[in-house]
Amino acid sequence: MQRYFVEPEAMTEDTVTITGDDVKHIVRVMRMKEGDEIICSDNNSKTVRCTLQLLGEEQVTAKIVEILHPHTELPISVTIAQGLPKGDKLDFIIQKGTELGATSFVPFSASRSVVKWEEKKARKKIERLEKIAKEAAEQSYRERIPTIQPAMTFSSLVEQVSSFSSCLVAYEESGKSGERSQLVQCLRNLKVGDSLLIVIGPEGGLTEQEIEQLEEAGAKLAGFGPRILRTETASLYVLSTVSYHFELMG
């Protein structure tokens, strides 16, 4: 069944009002009619099944027939801090990371980031990334759309570390230094409702100085297996293992 996110104020006790681009999607793309069913989430904690009542050019109203409890959010909230990667990799990371349950994405400028985040284009860029996250959240039956923060400096990222229950830095050398099981230890120590920050460098990795600063702020270095993962693959590895640990093993 087709899913849409609406603002919390668009959902009353018995009715949902859909506005914006989703109206076009319901009426023109999906060619739905009165009586057809959809699922709506208020991007907070309420998900409902409803039947379409009035289909207009500007808005669609639907009658709530059932309150659903999909339980599709990860039991711990995972924020992906991603060193700005090349090309359209950030699109990919956000689409796949949303499917796999990430709560939030924080792009940051790392020393070795080739791409720069242009302030002039920032708003447009964020809007595009938010659209990717919304569509992936609908497709994967998420209850919430992950948030996307504007790119921050590395020092701002370091300041954020202490606000999370735990912080891990993807570090490909850690197989050698015995930190291979750091991810396992970290997940074992986290409990439902905790927050985890994962810091991933850009294509060239983080510099030694950046790694030191993160460690001083309380982050731990963690290896994600003995193979070298591309920057866009590391977050998918972690999110899959968080799901495995908390949703399948738990």
Added chain:
Amino acid sequence: MQRYFVEPEAMTEDTVTITGDDVKHIVRVMRMKEGDEIICSDNNSKTVRCTLQLLGEEQVTAKIVEILHPHTELPISVTIAQGLPKGDKLDFIIQKGTELGATSFVPFSASRSVVKWEEKKARKKIERLEKIAKEAAEQSYRERIPTIQPAMTFSSLVEQVSSFSSCLVAYEESGKSGERSQLVQCLRNLKVGDSLLIVIGPEGGLTEQEIEQLEEAGAKLAGFGPRILRTETASLYVLSTVSYHFELMG
């Protein structure tokens, strides 16, 4: 350090002879010189560090200086049977699946596969996919290049099931039917050297009939978390969890 795969017969006790496209890569793209170091794998069990000696137009010879033991192969061999997906998704699945340690890829024609595998173009297609796998294997420091089989019929796939230690079918409804922990149970029962076949449907999923046939052949249905994953994401989830279970927790 740059890595290259060579045929086993190209590696003697003290010398490696590189031919084909990799010569161009070493000489023209990387502009390497005599004395520069590279790592070579024979795609079987031998990985060496060596220094370049003679750089010609047709071949490059290198002297072996150290035998390495990277241990970058997953402890169990995982074969991904992928229902033919749309567009370039198969390229993506093979690139990322190689990074994450897959042993083999088996595309198959599912009832709901929109794309057909054209026999006329099959050889060219396999060659292109093998190139993607080779490059991803070099980049991720694999010891072996995963094999890619030509697309098989669904009935041939069913016949293969019994030749693996275990077979799981990605099944998004299994959250409801209590099969959420099937993946965990399966990994707990496997031991080093065992083989695992993962069957993933195309965009529209497998039909009930296909699922029944796989179950009759001995496959188990497994959910990969409560979110609905796109067809190209399911294999990445499983491979990440196999790495977590055997390489990090083990």
